[in-house]
Amino acid sequence: MMPRTEADNQRLREARRAQILESARKVFARNGLATSMADVAAAADISQGLVYRYFASKEALFRALIEEAVQGNPPFMLERPEKSEKSATAGERLTMLISRLVEARREQPEFFQLFNQVLSAAQPEDDLAKMVRMRGQVFVDTVRQLIVEGQATGEFIAGDPDQLVMAVVACLEGLTSLALIEPEHFKKHCPDAEVILRMLKPPST
Amino acid sequence: MMPRTEADNQRLREARRAQILESARKVFARNGLATSMADVAAAADISQGLVYRYFASKEALFRALIEEAVQGNPPFMLERPEKSEKSATAGERLTMLISRLVEARREQPEFFQLFNQVLSAAQPEDDLAKMVRMRGQVFVDTVRQLIVEGQATGEFIAGDPDQLVMAVVACLEGLTSLALIEPEHFKKHCPDAEVILRMLKPPST
Amino acid sequence: MMPRTEADNQRLREARRAQILESARKVFARNGLATSMADVAAAADISQGLVYRYFASKEALFRALIEEAVQGNPPFMLERPEKSEKSATAGERLTMLISRLVEARREQPEFFQLFNQVLSAAQPEDDLAKMVRMRGQVFVDTVRQLIVEGQATGEFIAGDPDQLVMAVVACLEGLTSLALIEPEHFKKHCPDAEVILRMLKPPST
């Protein structure tokens, strides 16, 4: 009988918004920007018009998804080693970092797939593409720094560090792609960080 | 002054077709299925209408690109070890295979980027997606076979072979993505096959 | 604590309705039929839904506004000379009429602007447009009648009466437009009826 209270509405709106973001994340991660707003609305099980009460446009919605993923609400997105890890060796820290990132891709592949969608469809001048590339660069720099350190201490194999960085990064990027193609198989046989790290260590033979 | 002969015409047509395919490959590889036919025509420096003299539709054009890439007109696409390699060990043969694939990605990244575009934009039931996935499966099976063999002979580290396969495949897939993002840097620091192969070998420590 | 009586409710409803009409008149007069129901609700400081408790549709609301204006709830809308004026000459009566109409436009320009909005946006077959045109015709006929009378008595200049009618009517219509564009300036320099009436009198030279 009573109209909804202000607080009720606020809660409703936030829930709706979250629901739309979640549904949109799934469909955009899978189909990229080719996804229609009708698809988004259907995934969220609401009318097309309603999406526009929460996001001004398709682009705004996609942007919200990317920003959410870049700014990394999900805690496992943190790529920099945590304070408690500062005492570990470069190799140990890189192991932890890779481990976390592999795990993140296993838990929430959509976040990473979104990045791929941006990079594989957007114009280079695109604002979002820049943002995603910048974020990627931070990650690459972190890995490079640890590899160089590890090489200095002899933990890692010598050689062009950029080559090693690229191998490691490619591996992670590739896992994101594989997660898109075969989610089940990916989850089951997702490689351990150690496997990836072996690329940085001299083989026994 | 002589009217063109039938053969001349045939040759012209084939050249035109090849020109369109090449231009289309570039723009589709970079921008995905969002690429418009106007973009294709502009890239090929011909009118929009003319594209339709050679390909019945956008879909037909894209299909031709994928089929060309899958059936591997380009010789380096051959993934199965050649006959002369039959005598080598599994490790040697896998090294050669990976080596060839890395090289292929360095030489002609567009072919592989096309596959990524298909997989990241198409519906799973899509005919083309199936074709590309199947081709991927062949490759995966080949790698798996060699890894299992290598494990049997002790060349490769023990453990879940699927995990190792995935690590190797992911690395290659990831290289394709990186080639799209930063072509220059990719070409310069593209990792050697040995780096990737190290994931399959026990580390010295 | 007493429940509202039926009469109270009735009064509340009427007040609400009047409030909506007044707000709607302002925004429709200024922005025309492009005005959204959201604009109306905001102007009336109520929710969108509530407008529909008082008016079945946007069209019904607009119609109510036009009918209110046409039927001339506002007393100054009466265009026919009043009884006490019957003894005056045609010229005197026309002066009084014009005078009243100029004054009306100064006092309540919105009513007249609404008519303009109908005529400039609606289809000719539109019901409302017909109503407004018919009302205009009554006014035109009245003016024409007085002009013809005035010409007969020599009060007004000879010549095509329709031309004179149109000049007078145009002047009044134009004042309505100017009132929309520059309300302040309009109110300050609104011409006297005599100025307009001069069009009907032979110049001294």
Next chain:
Amino acid sequence: MMPRTEADNQRLREARRAQILESARKVFARNGLATSMADVAAAADISQGLVYRYFASKEALFRALIEEAVQGNPPFMLERPEKSEKSATAGERLTMLISRLVEARREQPEFFQLFNQVLSAAQPEDDLAKMVRMRGQVFVDTVRQLIVEGQATGEFIAGDPDQLVMAVVACLEGLTSLALIEPEHFKKHCPDAEVILRMLKPPST
């Protein structure tokens, strides 16, 4: 058999553009911004899509119409007295100006109706509205200047010049409105400039 030449296409495009502008002018003049692009296309007897090859958007089309009208391709739009008129008295020059403007409204009412549509539907901050208002101001200033001059020479009646300006301007504006409501009657009984000018002259009695 031969493809159209460049020149052919150029001519075709210009003709098409002109055709669209003309059709659009009519429907926008009559129905204002509520006009749909489907209406425009139908009026021009072409498909909806084609309009967009000539004008980027509905707004761009409308803007082109307004700019065309403001910049006044039509020669009769010139409101400033021509050089040859410089020797005439203020009254004579104003007569010529009004005369020209009345004539313009008779010949091409659509141009002036477009201005009315802008002013009666647009937000005040609107770019186009500003442009139209500015153009109106130029006209008002011209009329005012001539009236003041005429008052100084005794040609015109004394009194608040702004009131007289407003009466004259209103009359012209009103004619534009009437032309929209009853085009036929308007053309037949359109008042002469002299009638309007009489508002500026002392009456004989």
Next chain:
DNA sequence: AATGAATGAGTCTTCATTCAT
């Protein structure tokens, strides 16, 4: 009675495709 979230039909706009030349 009152709110504002939700719906869906209608409009603007794009783009694959066709067609006159």
Next chain:
DNA sequence: GATGAATGAAGACTCATTCAT
């Protein structure tokens, strides 16, 4: 064979209207 003007169906977006609370 070649061009680019033209078409029309599909997708983004708005807004009058309804409905649960």
